[in-house]
Amino acid sequence: MARKTKAEAQLTRQQIIDAARQTFVKRGVSRTTMEHIAETAGVTRGAVYWHFASKTDVFFAMRDQVALPLLDRISHTLLDEERGDPLSRIETYMQETMELLATDAVARQTYEIITSKCEYVYEFAGVRAQMMQCGHDMLAKLTAAYSRAKDKGLLRQGLEPAAMALDTFAFSFSLIHLWFADSEKKLIRTKCHDMIKAHISLRRL
Amino acid sequence: MARKTKAEAQLTRQQIIDAARQTFVKRGVSRTTMEHIAETAGVTRGAVYWHFASKTDVFFAMRDQVALPLLDRISHTLLDEERGDPLSRIETYMQETMELLATDAVARQTYEIITSKCEYVYEFAGVRAQMMQCGHDMLAKLTAAYSRAKDKGLLRQGLEPAAMALDTFAFSFSLIHLWFADSEKKLIRTKCHDMIKAHISLRRL
DNA sequence: TTATATACATACATTTCTGATTGTATATAA
DNA sequence: TTATATACAATCAGAAATGTATGTATATAA
Numbered sequence: 001m002a003r004k005t006k007a008e009a010q011l012t013r014q015q016i017i018d019a020a021r022q023t024f025v026k027r028g029v030s031r032t033t034m035e036h037i038a039e040t041a042g043v044t045r046g047a048v049y050w051h052f053a054s055k056t057d058v059f060f061a062m063r064d065q066v067a068l069p070l071l072d073r074i075s076h077t078l079l080d081e082e083r084g085d086p087l088s089r090i091e092t093y094m095q096e097t098m099e100l101l102a103t104d105a106v107a108r109q110t111y112e113i114i115t116s117k118c119e120y121v122y123e124f125a126g127v128r129a130q131m132m133q134c135g136h137d138m139l140a141k142l143t144a145a146y147s148r149a150k151d152k153g154l155l156r157q158g159l160e161p162a163a164m165a166l167d168t169f170a171f172s173f174s175l176i177h178l179w180f181a182d183s184e185k186k187l188i189r190t191k192c193h194d195m196i197k198a199h200i201s202l203r204r205l
Numbered sequence: 206m207a208r209k210t211k212a213e214a215q216l217t218r219q220q221i222i223d224a225a226r227q228t229f230v231k232r233g234v235s236r237t238t239m240e241h242i243a244e245t246a247g248v249t250r251g252a253v254y255w256h257f258a259s260k261t262d263v264f265f266a267m268r269d270q271v272a273l274p275l276l277d278r279i280s281h282t283l284l285d286e287e288r289g290d291p292l293s294r295i296e297t298y299m300q301e302t303m304e305l306l307a308t309d310a311v312a313r314q315t316y317e318i319i320t321s322k323c324e325y326v327y328e329f330a331g332v333r334a335q336m337m338q339c340g341h342d343m344l345a346k347l348t349a350a351y352s353r354a355k356d357k358g359l360l361r362q363g364l365e366p367a368a369m370a371l372d373t374f375a376f377s378f379s380l381i382h383l384w385f386a387d388s389e390k391k392l393i394r395t396k397c398h399d400m401i402k403a404h405i406s407l408r409r410l
Numbered sequence: 411t412t413a414t415a416t417a418c419a420t421a422c423a424t425t426t427c428t429g430a431t432t433g434t435a436t437a438t439a440a
Numbered sequence: 441t442t443a444t445a446t447a448c449a450a451t452c453a454g455a456a457a458t459g460t461a462t463g464t465a466t467a468t469a470a
Binding site (some may be wrong): 208209210211238239240250254259 | 426427428429430434435436437438
């Protein structure tokens with residue numbers, strides 16, 4: 001083997017990330033070794049160590065590829081006034097999120113790793129903190145959306161936007177977790193759509 | 206060192222479980238070694254291997270000490286008609302669960318390990334399945350409680366017990382997860398009580 | 411055209427963890 | 441009272457993973 005062009009090297013890098021994602025899903029992050037990743041990617045450990053300093057480094061690269069586009073979608077869907085009334089936008093956001101899990105394999109695998117195939121200790125403790133930061137942002141935008149809904153008279157009487165946002169945030173969080181936990185029984189997966197509709201109509205006037 | 210009495214051996218066994226729990230919280234299950242557990246328990250690896258075949262074995266022993274009493278509490282609190290009206294019982298159940306996390310260190314650590322310090326692959330994939338089974342039970346009992354509430358005319362018009370149970374189940378699930386994820390910012394922990402109240406009053410007539 | 415940096419593969423040294431084996435003092439059963 | 445099983449400690453061999461060091465062909469810059 002010899003030296004490759006920059007474009008080819010970038011492709012190798014991406015193959016390593018893809019291989020890592022698959023291996024993380026299958027074996028969990030801890031039990032995945034650099035050798036596993038290399039083997040799945042069809043390269044040697046030398047290549048992996050050339051592109052990434054450590055397994056943790058690969059993990060973060062993988063996460064960023066999914067997490068960064070996600071952040072855009074939150075504000076875009078939740079706050080854009082042209083996308084229907086505020087309550088519908090919240091519902092749409094959640095429906096789209098679950099749709100993403102069903103259709104986008106990369107997003108699905110990455111979410112699955114983050115929710116149940118990695119341990120939040122040491123270097124990974126920070127991942128949790130960052131996710132919580134993202135949660136705060138989403139919470140703020142949910143609160144804004146519920147406030148708009150209240151102004152527009154769409155909310156039932158006596159409902160506090162902040163409290164509703166927290167409840168929806170919690171609901172949305174566990175929809176994703178339960179979606180993965182319930183892979184065999186199909187308890188959640190088939191009912192997702194209706195659960196979201198029920199959740200929103202509970203607060204619509 | 207020499208042989209100990211049966212009572213002393215049982216104590217050693219419990220010390221090993223306690224040591225494992227602490228170490229799992231600190232280092233995660235994967236990065237915890239038998240040596241770590243032994244050292245924390247003040248024994249050698251010989252003792253750990255005498256009482257348990259593997260680290261996985263220790264994990265399951267630890268989990269059972271918390272999970273088994275938990276199952277009792279679900280049916281007891283949710284279904285016992287003498288404990289107030291159905292909606293209050295659901296609220297009480299959730300409040301008691303969060304109270305447990307705040308006051309019982311053993312329960313708290315075990316929940317923390319299960320939610321964020323272990324990877325659900327291979328032998329541990331079954332743990333997820335069992336938790337889901339437990340979830341199904343809880344869901345059935347929540348549905349029963351909401352049905353009673355509807356019969357008694359406590360529920361708002363047009364609310365389906367099954368749908369409400371799913372929403373509450375999801376809410377309850379993420380309360381626990383977020384409680385741990387939000388350790389620093391205190392976003393969730395301080396608002397837990399109110400979130401539960403808001404969740405229930407959303408469906409009370 | 412040539413020197414150099416690049417993109418890996420290969421080989422090696424070291425650490426770490428496990429599981430099995432062996433040793434042993436003593437509780438307990440007979 | 442004595443034989444045996446128990447409850448560990450201590451030792452050892454082997455596998456596995458990491459990180460580094462080295463080799464090398466070639467893309468690329470000069």
